[in-house]
Amino acid sequence: xxxxxxxxxxxxxxxxxxxxxxxxxxxxxxxxxxxxxxxxxxxxxxxxxxxxxxxxxxxxxxxxxxxxxxxxxxxxxxxxxxxxxxxxxxxxxxxxxxxxxxxxxxxxxxxxxxxxxxxxxxxxxxxxxxxxxxxxxxxxxxxxxxxxxxxxxxxxxxxxxxxxxxxxxxxxxxxxxxxxxxxxxxxxxxxxxxxxxx
Amino acid sequence: xxxxxxxxxxxxxxxxxxxxxxxxxxxxxxxxxxxxxxxxxxxxxxxxxxxxxxxxxxxxxxxxxxxxxxxxxxxxxxxxxxxxxxxxxxxxxxxxxxxxxxxxxxxxxxxxxxxxxxxxxxxxxxxxxxxxxxxxxxxxxxxxxxxxxxxxxxxxxxxxxxxxxxxxxxxxxxxxxxxxxxxxxxxxxxxxxxxxxxxxxxxxx
Numbered sequence: 001x002x003x004x005x006x007x008x009x010x011x012x013x014x015x016x017x018x019x020x021x022x023x024x025x026x027x028x029x030x031x032x033x034x035x036x037x038x039x040x041x042x043x044x045x046x047x048x049x050x051x052x053x054x055x056x057x058x059x060x061x062x063x064x065x066x067x068x069x070x071x072x073x074x075x076x077x078x079x080x081x082x083x084x085x086x087x088x089x090x091x092x093x094x095x096x097x098x099x100x101x102x103x104x105x106x107x108x109x110x111x112x113x114x115x116x117x118x119x120x121x122x123x124x125x126x127x128x129x130x131x132x133x134x135x136x137x138x139x140x141x142x143x144x145x146x147x148x149x150x151x152x153x154x155x156x157x158x159x160x161x162x163x164x165x166x167x168x169x170x171x172x173x174x175x176x177x178x179x180x181x182x183x184x185x186x187x188x189x190x191x192x193x194x195x196x197x198x
Numbered sequence: 199x200x201x202x203x204x205x206x207x208x209x210x211x212x213x214x215x216x217x218x219x220x221x222x223x224x225x226x227x228x229x230x231x232x233x234x235x236x237x238x239x240x241x242x243x244x245x246x247x248x249x250x251x252x253x254x255x256x257x258x259x260x261x262x263x264x265x266x267x268x269x270x271x272x273x274x275x276x277x278x279x280x281x282x283x284x285x286x287x288x289x290x291x292x293x294x295x296x297x298x299x300x301x302x303x304x305x306x307x308x309x310x311x312x313x314x315x316x317x318x319x320x321x322x323x324x325x326x327x328x329x330x331x332x333x334x335x336x337x338x339x340x341x342x343x344x345x346x347x348x349x350x351x352x353x354x355x356x357x358x359x360x361x362x363x364x365x366x367x368x369x370x371x372x373x374x375x376x377x378x379x380x381x382x383x384x385x386x387x388x389x390x391x392x393x394x395x396x397x398x399x400x401x402x403x
Contacts (some may be wrong), residue, residue: 012295
């Protein structure tokens with residue numbers, strides 16, 4: 001399969017390979033078991049799309065915050081008490097309008113603003129989405145349930161550097177009486193990636 | 199490198215297997231794989247560019263047949279061997295079987311000698327270069343022209359950083375390309391935005 005030193009030996013199972021590397025990190029004093037617990041909690045409890053949904057809902061109801069979110073995403077994140085990892089130095093929020101629809105991807109791997117919109121879903125990391133969305137965006141979106149009007153301009157954002165993106169969907173009609181929390185509950189992870197409208 | 203990972207615009211893949219509220223993890227070992235490479239980055243064993251490049255160096259057969267988190271694990275194990283934390287033989291002994299790793303790395307490179315800045319509105323062209331090491335220029339923009347929309351803060355230059363060698367940090371430019379220019383007669387109409395490192399760009403003559 002690759003540059004095996006022992007090409008005829010059966011390949012160890014994925015769990016065996018993981019156990020082996022965990023043993024190595026343990027031997028280096030990195031305390032992997034403890035970090036796995038920490039990571040599990042971060043991934044499931046803290047890096048959740050409701051972070052991004054909250055930013056969007058606040059922007060819908062607070063023009064000054066919307067201005068900040070669109071012009072200086074990192075400052076808006078700090079203002080909201082959220083964080084990004086140190087290597088993410090730039091957060092760009094892409095506003096959908098009647099005429100423009102934004103959608104994000106990573107053709108080279110799986111980069112996302114994961115602390116803000118959650119770790120990427122499996123389809124985002126799959127070969128089909130990564131290969132096709134830059135070249136056949138309209139068809140890919142239609143296949144995923146988003147049939148955009150022919151006159152809507154599609155902008156695809158390929159996350160090739162450590163700049164991170166989030167789509168700001170349009171506020172749905174008929175939501176004037178809703179609170180910020182109620183508005184945030186309308187904003188899905190798919191909408192923050194740009195494969196759904198709300 | 200022109201690796202298997204560089205998927206943008208490749209044809210022949212079927213429908214996106216999309217589901218609402220799709221899962222991030224499907225098994226505990228996937229959480230562990232993600233956690234362990236994150237821990238290695240946190241502890242300074244390697245950086246994210248080295249991590250990405252070790253995935254890119256997997257053979258195409260392995261890359262395409264491995265799940266996402268098997269790629270993570272393969273990169274982590276490859277870098278632990280290359281950085282001297284463990285030998286491949288020790289890893290295989292610990293795992294009780296063969297342990298597929300990524301292929302060796304080609305040399306990295308520094309910033310482009312004629313690197314120059316750009317301003318929004320500049321018509322730019324992506325240099326027609328074939329880089330043997332790590333590069334964050336998707337192949338589909340090579341040699342193509344687009345318009346600079348904005349500039350990012352500076353980042354470590356991936357072509358050097360992915361090989362653990364020093365280079366100046368540089369900004370990326372948000373460059374807007376037309377899909378119908380990237381794939382003439384072979385794309386649907388859309389604007390494709392790519393964050394392109396300064397070294398990859400020149401003014402369009």
